[in-house]
């Protein structure tokens with residue numbers, strides 16, 4: 001089912017790009033996997049799923065995230081899906097924006113036409129992709145999840161909606177409260193419909209009060225991120241976590257912006273956080 005598109009040796013492991021037919025996305029999907037040296041030596045290794053942000057593909061984090069060296073040392077696989085379904089028949093923003101449609105799937109399962117035929121990134125990332133990869137690659141069924149911006153939020157929602165499925169979760173500059181910001185309102189309005197009551201189950205800040213599992217959240221946010229106050233709203237997440245007693249380590253990193261320079265600067269902390277959870281017994 002996995003068609004190999006390319007392969008590069010990296011830090012003793014392999015960076016591979018694959019294509020496969022996806023039932024959730026109703027068409028072909030492209031993704032990247034980093035297999036650490038331990039996987040090539042016959043070990044089944046745990047996996048960190050990485051969800052990228054608006055306008056990205058699998059390539060951004062693999063080329064600019066700076067994660068391979070430590071993932072190789074820690075024996076972690078990295079899995080980077082695309083950020084939306086793709087293709088000529090897949091609808092995209094009628095206004096031509098980059099914050100809706102292709103490259104902007106927001107990791108939800110759309111309920112509204114025309115989006116609902118392809119835009120099921122949540123079920124793809126949480127269910128279909130791990131089942132496929134664990135069947136075809138030397139991956140253990142031990143998973144953690146992280147991501148950036150739209151993908152940081154997607155990671156938080158994946159963990160909050162699926163207690164027990166992830167050993168750990170973290171995010172870089174997540175869109176913390178999409179129901180209360182322009183990017184989120186536009187995307188959720190299209191994918192989930194105009195009634196904000198339909199959005200609550202897809203919004204990390206709104207999921208926290210009733211979360212069935214209090215999995216600690218590690219969040220890094222740059223203080224010089226141009227999207228901080230308008231789109232990302234980490235204070236909303238912090239207030240919800242505080243009120244619910246949900247463990248949150250929110251680190252404001254002085255002078256860092258929204259780019260992959262910020263991510264690469266702190267990716268090691270996140271990899272160690274996830275490796276500790278993934279390598280723990282049970």
Ligand SMILES: N[C@@H](CCC(=O)N[C@@H](CS)C(=O)NCC(=O)O)C(=O)O
Nearest residue numbers: 053054055056060098149150259260
């Ligand atoms: N500069 C972007 C704005 C969107 C943006 O900042 N995207 C972030 C995620 S929200 C990103 O990671 N961009 C790709 C990259 O930096 O490699 C554009 O206008 O296309």
